[in-house]
Amino acid sequence: MDICVFLSAADLDERYTRPAREFAELLGRGGHTLVWGGSDTGLMKVVADGVREAGGRLVGVSVEFLSHKARAGADEMVVARDLAERKAELLARSEAVVVLVGGAGTLDEATEILELKKHGHHTKPVVILNTGGFYDGLKQQFQRMEDEGFLPLPLTDLVLFAEEPVGALAYLEESAGIE
Template identity: 40%
Template sequence: MLKSKKWICVFCGSADGASPAYLETARCLGRLIAGQGHGLVYGGATVGAMGAVADAALGTGGEVVGVIPDVIMDREIGHTGLTELHVVRTMHERKALLAERADAFVALPGGYGTLDEFIEILTWAQLRIHAKPCVFVNVGGYYDGLLAFFDRAVAEGFIKAENRGLILVAKDAAEAVGIIERAWNLREEAPAHDARLDELVK
């Protein structure tokens, strides 16, 4: 049983995406995060999958914290209906605050920004700066090519095999939340346990 409120950071696109499955997965994730009593931390925008995940969490009675750079806020896409909205100066400050507030990270389908944010979080995990679960939601095989690239990087000696295990993969929102909750419970029940996170998806 989780002892205190946990926060899940969701990285996702500011676009809707070509398939309706992308927005529906974002909405489902927002509902699940709030419905399970967790908080949502995200990039603070109203548009695309970002707006969908936030609105779904809010609509389910959840707490949502947004972090957005002022240059984006000035374009009038900042979400003003959140529990908290932090307006920062730079993208670097945004990433740092998102990482600080979160207990886990999820990447939904997205573009350059999503990958930039999530890959940096994975790099910090590789450097043992944090030990928070990091989950790709591979909607319709969206991340198949990227996951194959990571496997190639292992084969070519650029990523250690044990660090490849930091990358968790879920097929949908429900599986992603389940993986995260099992990781949290594992750490609370046995903080010294050193099991690889990829065991959680077996």
């Protein structure tokens, strides 16, 4: 399965890198392809290294102004003109989406995919890996949106908030019919 992973390119603490690497190793050992922002820095590098070392493929989608940070040796690397084209390319090349810890860019990517899914323009499974409770506030906000009638679908139809990497990948594989 080609799995898009939205995540930070920042250098982060072990409490975030350890679960991200664990997820990456599970992805690679499962024979899956990482579709990611293509960067060879920070958490993006940690995940790409983990997937590669576990035997998975790497498909990067960088953007012109960050192409100097693109990972050399990826199985495939695309360079988009801008961030909007990059997001569209990442989604077009994937069968599922996982959101790991990140900043404003990662949050933008996560909310866009959920908005597309809400309107039926995207049917791929989406998982937010809630490492160390990082996305507890977002989960609470989405729950409030559901409770107060802002979501036309149940939150569980839009996204799974997973607490552990193994649960995230298991959900994706189950959604795709992989045993």
